[in-house]
Amino acid sequence: MYVYALAARTAPRPDAVTAVVFGVDTDVPTFRLLDSVTVRGSGGECVELPAAKQRMLLTALLLHPNEWVASTRLIDALWGEVPPRSATSNLKTYVWRLRVLLYDLTGSSRVQSRAGSYRLDVGPGELDTTLFADLIRQGRQMLAAGRPDHAAHALDAALALWRKEPYDDTPAPLLIESRLAHLRELFYSAQEQLVEIRLSMRQPDRVIPMLRLTLAQQPLRERPWAQLISALTQADRRAEAVAAYREVSLLLDRELGLEPSSGIKTAYLSALGS
Secondary structure (H helix, E strand, O other): OOOEEEEEOOOOOOOOEEEEEOOEEOOOOOEEOOOOOEEEOOOOOEEEOOOHHHHHHHHHHHOOOOOOEEHHHHHHHHHOOOOOOOHHHHHHHHHHHHHHHHHHHHOOOOEEEEOOEEEEOOOOOOEHHHHHHHHHHHHHHHHHOOOHHHHHHHHHHHHHOOOOOOOOOOOOHHHHHHHHHHHHHHHHHHHHHHHHHHHHOOOHHHOHHHHHHHHHHOOOOHHHHHHHHHHHHHOOOHHHHHHHHHHHHHHHHHHHOOOOOHHHHHHHHHHOOO
16 A cells, blocks of 8 residues: 655645655656546656557556456457457557557556566556545545544545546447446545545535536435535525425436435435424
């Protein structure tokens, strides 16, 4: 596990935090998948790989950093069930081009090869998906240790790494589908935990914009509705809290034929002063 030093930094959200891992700024890791597939050069420049096959190959290798990935698996990732006859030789060409690109950008070829497989070498703090998961894990450990302020900083740093839909420009849905679902759930569960921490610290104004954005994207996710109602109540905006309850009640009835969960109802009763 990495050891993180946390420092306040200007970031996409007003309460975002940047983490530094052994001197590596997690705001711009060497390899980014939580965004366009991007490589950071040794001079700090960020380069988006122009060719789709190159992005797919890099993504396939980064899904298993520092592990040997079979050529057959990479061929499946690049061409699916019907690869061309020249797939094996084409793969070698793509690997060579990726190796040259990474050497030019980072000063190291990174891609290792042996009979029938390839490996991409990734150092501590260099891959944003790994940083994302490790910061969330550290935040939860800090919370369990009774340090909610430090937990909030770690979770903030993790969420700040998520810039848009991961793998957005990588046309390999079968390759990333299960991984993407896992990352999404990890993101939303970490965000919900961060909101609980902020509310326990009586900081509702720091989470209300975040919750509204989440619900615009995930309107049927019930816990953020309960948290929004609670945050509005805590901010002494009870009329808005009641309006939010009515909105989610209508939404759930129309879309799912369900009543609000017990958590939403409890938050609503609190808004009413019951």
